[in-house]
Amino acid sequence: MAKHVPIRMCVACRKRRPKGELLRILLMPEGFRLDPTGKLPGRGAYVCPDNPECWTEKKLRRFAGARARALSEALVTLLGGTDGQNTHLPAG
Numbered sequence: 001m002a003k004h005v006p007i008r009m010c011v012a013c014r015k016r017r018p019k020g021e022l023l024r025i026l027l028m029p030e031g032f033r034l035d036p037t038g039k040l041p042g043r044g045a046y047v048c049p050d051n052p053e054c055w056t057e058k059k060l061r062r063f064a065g066a067r068a069r070a071l072s073e074a075l076v077t078l079l080g081g082t083d084g085q086n087t088h089l090p091a092g
């Protein structure tokens with residue numbers, strides 16, 4: 001019996017994957033916030049947590065525009081950085 005699995009699309013590479021395999025990005029009026037738990041209320045977008053290509057500013061620009069750089073840095077910090085402390089993005 002197939003269980004229903006929600007499918008979401010990565011905003012960087014546009015690949016469709018089960019929601020649980022993707023990292024949620026919460027869309028806030030003042031910017032983005034990474035939501036590794038996937039449980040924060042609000043509108044979300046998704047990105048591959050296992051593909052550094054999807055964390056690059058260039059790939060994120062279509063989705064995040066001027067904030068792509070801050071989002072990229074936050075993703076690298078959370079997923080690929082040495083200290084995972086900064087999951088809050090500076091506004092603007």
Ligand SMILES: [Zn+2]
Pocket residue numbers: 010011012013014015047048051054
């Ligand atoms: Zn991706």
